């Protein structure tokens with residue numbers, strides 16, 4: 559009799575599922591998603607409740623450690639993060655080496671990788687305590703890298719945070735504080751940012767999360783695995799969609815604002831153009847995050863008194879798509895990225911920083927997934943293939959080819 563292991567290794571049959579549309583890669587207790595019903599829950603708590611009642615740091619704790627923290631646990635977690643918020647001064651030289659035109663996602667991925675050199679003890683996460691320290695360090699230093707990436711773009715001095723502030727307020731201050739100007743906190747802006755980060759915090763086995771898990775499955779360290787996840791998130795079919803949405807809306811505006819023309823382009827199969835911000839691999843119903851964020855976008859724009867022609871174009875596309883047979887048949891609804899870019903723009907965040915903001919929100923999810931994968935002792939990720947190339951060929955010397 560042949561045992562299961564030998565059978566697997568001898569590989570008579572391979573499951574072929576391009577894009578893993580129907581293949582589970584792991585068992586996970588972190589995020590529940592029902593794309594048909596439009597349900598999203600972190601550790602059993604509905605995204606609606608969390609976005610309304612929790613703050614981002616509580617949600618980060620919940621995702622990573624499995625339970626909502628009590629006051630004492632949350633205070634300790636925050637204090638541990640604050641104690642690690644220094645980034646080595648030498649990192650500024652690395653940032654200096656990038657041209658101003660460098661895409662912030664490339665910069666962020668490189669800086670996250672470079673952090674390893676200055677925190678070598680974070681590479682080995684084999685004990686719970688090592689893992690905790692690596693997690694806390696990353697949650698502390700990553701926002702500094704995000705803020706520095708933005709400040710370099712804007713030509714502002716690179717500085718550190720304010721430990722008297724909450725996690726998200728501190729991020730906002732680090733990003734936007736101007737020299738010789740008093741920083742004025744805006745509650746509406748901070749609340750909107752907090753909500754956006756919560757909504758992006760995890761989304762089970764998407765492209766970047768699967769990347770983090772598969773890189774980590776070789777026992778690469780946490781920072782290296784997350785740097786790889788940032789690269790995966792960069793693409794326009796994934797996290798880069800929020801930037802692509804805004805660029806598309808701007809292009810439509812500059813072209814006279816004719817939304818019908820672009821709807822037709824999206825439906826034309828000979829044209830590679832897609833309506834960015836519409837459709838989702840898993841949600842075949844309205845993305846629950848999009849519902850929450852749409853409401854938040856309306857509130858923030860109303861409160862800040864923003865009037866934006868781009869917003870009218872977005873509303874036009876949304877309304878047309880909801881009744882268009884092509885979009886209805888394929889169940890293509892606006893996704894979270896359709897609205898997040900609109901809020902980021904209202905908050906004064908440059909377009910090519912949008913995906914960086916997504917990465918900032920997704921960080922606790924990536925960490926939680928990495929931790930779960932390591933704690934479960936999952937095997938190295940190594941998909942198979944179905945070979946379709948040439949059969950055995952005789953070698954031909956270069957002068958005879």
Ligand code: ACO
Pocket residue numbers: 794795796797799824825831832833834835836837838839840888890893894895
């Ligand atoms: N505009 C026009 N047509 C679309 C769109 C779109 N945005 N999205 C899907 N379709 C069409 C496809 O052409 C295809 O049509 P067909 O059946 O006639 O060939 C059908 O809908 C199914 O599309 P797939 O590409 O097979 O769906 P998949 O699940 O592989 O892709 C994806 C999902 C990548 C999100 C896709 O909808 C897309 O490209 N959307 C635009 C980019 C975007 O907004 N990405 C963000 C995703 S959310 C996130 O990462 C946070």
